[in-house]
Amino acid sequence: MGGFLAGGAAxxxxxxxxxxxxxxxLAGLGRPARAAEPIxxxxxxxxxxxxGAEAKDQVRSAExxxxxxxxxGGLGGRMAELLVRDDKLNPGEAATRTLELIEKDRAHFIVGxxxxxxxxxxxxxxxxxxxxxxxxxxxxxxxxxKDFGRTTFHEALNxxxxxxxxxxHAFRKGSRIAYLAADYAYGHEMLRxxxxxxxxxxxxxxxxxxxxxxxxxxxxxxxxxxxxxxxxLCICNFGRDQANAIKQANDFGMKRASRLVVPVLLHNQRLxxxxxxxxxxxxxxNYFWRLEETVPSARAFNDAFRAAHGGAVPTDYxxxxxxxxxxxxxxxxxxGGTDTExxxxxxxxxxYDVAKGPEHYRACDHQAVQSVLVLESxxxxxxxxxxxxxTILAIEPGSEAALRSCEELGHRA
Amino acid sequence: MQLFSGVAxxxxxxxxxxxxxxxxxxxxxxxxxxxxFFMIGAYAGVxxxxxxxxxxxxxLLGPLLVGALGLVVERLxxxxxxxxxxxxxxxxxxxxxxxxxxxxxxxxxxDGLPVATPEALSGVxxxxxxLFPVYRxxxxxxxxxxxxxxxxxxxxxxxxxxxxxGARDPEILRVLGVDxxxxxxxxxxxxxxxxxxxxxxxxxxxxxxxxMGSAVLSEAFAVTVIGGMGSxxxxxxxxxxxxxxxxxxxxxxxxxxNIAVFAFMALVLLARPHGLFGxxxxxx
Numbered sequence: 107m108g109g110f111l112a113g114g115a116a117x118x119x120x121x122x123x124x125x126x127x128x129x130x131x132l133a134g135l136g137r138p139a140r141a142a143e144p145i146x147x148x149x150x151x152x153x154x155x156x157x158g159a160e161a162k163d164q165v166r167s168a169e170x171x172x173x174x175x176x177x178x179g180g181l182g183g184r185m186a187e188l189l190v191r192d193d194k195l196n197p198g199e200a201a202t203r204t205l206e207l208i209e210k211d212r213a214h215f216i217v218g219x220x221x222x223x224x225x226x227x228x229x230x231x232x233x234x235x236x237x238x239x240x241x242x243x244x245x246x247x248x249x250x251x252k253d254f255g256r257t258t259f260h261e262a263l264n265x266x267x268x269x270x271x272x273x274x275h276a277f278r279k280g281s282r283i284a285y286l287a288a289d290y291a292y293g294h295e296m297l298r299x300x301x302x303x304x305x306x307x308x309x310x311x312x313x314x315x316x317x318x319x320x321x322x323x324x325x326x327x328x329x330x331x332x333x334x335x336x337x338x339l340c341i342c343n344f345g346r347d348q349a350n351a352i353k354q355a356n357d358f359g360m361k362r363a364s365r366l367v368v369p370v371l372l373h374n375q376r377l378x379x380x381x382x383x384x385x386x387x388x389x390x391x392n393y394f395w396r397l398e399e400t401v402p403s404a405r406a407f408n409d410a411f412r413a414a415h416g417g418a419v420p421t422d423y424x425x426x427x428x429x430x431x432x433x434x435x436x437x438x439x440x441x442g443g444t445d446t447e448x449x450x451x452x453x454x455x456x457x458y459d460v461a462k463g464p465e466h467y468r469a470c471d472h473q474a475v476q477s478v479l480v481l482e483s484x485x486x487x488x489x490x491x492x493x494x495x496x497t498i499l500a501i502e503p504g505s506e507a508a509l510r511s512c513e514e515l516g517h518r519a
Numbered sequence: 520m521q522l523f524s525g526v527a528x529x530x531x532x533x534x535x536x537x538x539x540x541x542x543x544x545x546x547x548x549x550x551x552x553x554x555x556f557f558m559i560g561a562y563a564g565v566x567x568x569x570x571x572x573x574x575x576x577x578x579l580l581g582p583l584l585v586g587a588l589g590l591v592v593e594r595l596x597x598x599x600x601x602x603x604x605x606x607x608x609x610x611x612x613x614x615x616x617x618x619x620x621x622x623x624x625x626x627x628x629x630d631g632l633p634v635a636t637p638e639a640l641s642g643v644x645x646x647x648x649x650l651f652p653v654y655r656x657x658x659x660x661x662x663x664x665x666x667x668x669x670x671x672x673x674x675x676x677x678x679x680x681x682x683x684x685g686a687r688d689p690e691i692l693r694v695l696g697v698d699x700x701x702x703x704x705x706x707x708x709x710x711x712x713x714x715x716x717x718x719x720x721x722x723x724x725x726x727x728x729x730x731m732g733s734a735v736l737s738e739a740f741a742v743t744v745i746g747g748m749g750s751x752x753x754x755x756x757x758x759x760x761x762x763x764x765x766x767x768x769x770x771x772x773x774x775x776x777n778i779a780v781f782a783f784m785a786l787v788l789l790a791r792p793h794g795l796f797g798x799x800x801x802x803x
Contacts, residue, residue, distance in 0.1 A: 156730065159630040289774045315769075318777040322725040322734055323528055326769035326776065329520040329649055346631065349726050357636065357652040357724070359643035378726050380633050 145186040148207030148216045152195035157345040159374040160423040167424035171431035197227035204231045214444040222291035242426035246295045249471040251516030259472040261430040268390045269299030271478040271502045279308035284336035288343035289316040296342035296369040312336040328358040339364040349375040353383040373421035384483035393425035407461040432460040470512035476504040520649040527655040529762020530662040534717030535739035536754035538710035544686045544749030545706045548608045552616040554736030560715025561722040574637035582716040589711025631728030741784045747797025
């Protein structure tokens, strides 16, 4: 239901006027009236739908990055602006919005997406239009040669590095692992990553169940998962599916005999399901605000975010958007303008530390090389405050060795 | 054990299908906003729970509040469409569904709300055949109780007699001097209250969010069609059957669990075009 009555967003007046000015400048009609046209970053994310909570964090954090850039004077007086669009978590909708952003709103760059399938569809468009795109959602596929283009950058972690970090801390030789995975790209990629890591460690697979994406009820899978007698129950899904599946696994007493493990422990879903359901669940993340205790750039990011949002802390998916937009604007500054080729080159050569320690994009596939956090969800009685959700068990440092090799991805080394 | 999970799942389907079926049987309206009334019910339940701290009150007041909203909707929106083609009502309820979702987004945000299982009902019971959440046993109990009450009201009271007669032949009922419009009003309210009760019951099992209604609507329709549009007995039987079918499918081919409902519907309709308990000629 829903989705087929979607209305298109009309171009904003400012975008039309801005576009007109740019055309005027192109036609050589003297200098445009304003100092310079803004740097426009198109930002398609799924504001409505099951990942809405994460998407709103992406928007808040990306806006913060843009504001900081502008408050620092922009690019010699050239200001940046963020054009947020709702992609409704639908690849078709995302493609339409992206095209619109490029053609009508004249966006110079695209940052965004929050689903494996959606980012691939955005990437199709940006590749064909030769527009720089920074993806901020997990995907293994986008690193692979067939989907890669010179303008494609992937700021998020990918399932391969995420699952390897979790497995290293949660799996043991001889552990029996049962998997419950969502039946779409994200679930499949996480499942593949975990199995690969499990094989290397010597853990065995007790069984696996694929569930339909967006299922509200998991009760029918629980009896079967229990009969697999796993030491570890690994739940590979995202957004509300994660909260519902963990809550119901807890209701069915699955934690009595098994440890619950997820690829990505989501800040917002832990808030949605409450401390009891998530207690003891282990998973990875790209960011958790308590990183500020050891990483100066995390403290700076948190403080800026707290100041802007009444003391609230940024979340994992917010951090992706923030680091992506910050890095992009650093590259724009380095390139001295919005020319795609120049910015791509600048971004390739950039090492940036804006929220979680140093990061850089690997040359062959433009995957962001960065640390992976392994977290455990805290008991209610051990929480030092509302936002004190997790204990950081480990920080796996960023290294190219943690990624699949360029040859395996089909890139010419 | 797998059967048991199916019955617990089916209990929620039953609550939804009952309301859909009553409203269709009596008013001849295919209510496309039904799933969203279920969602509003969940929110109303959470709203009451947060203010009173009592799940029992939420279970009682949530459906009453939403049922009252149903009365308003019938009086102001549905009644003016009486006598016009069923398509009008279909479009109206379809649009109303969107309005309800947006309304909830404005009031409560679009992130969804956490709902903890009530303290007394949390925990796991060992049934001898395996572990099962106490709360789900409670849901089965509540639904069974509601069904008993409904059955008693329909079969053993004068009002029930009128309702059953109204479903069969409203013309004659009007000739006999029964105020059919008032009857329709209350039947619509009851149907909506049942959906809302389903929503309150589902809230602790699933997270509460504005989209939860659209997710259950198609399944609720499938259940109603399998049971036979307008048949209450059909709704109950089909709800439990569908729960069990989904559950058993999850055992053999989990990724098919969603499709199973509709495959089952197709099979039933091939054998019985009016559903399990549907009467030929009704609603056609």
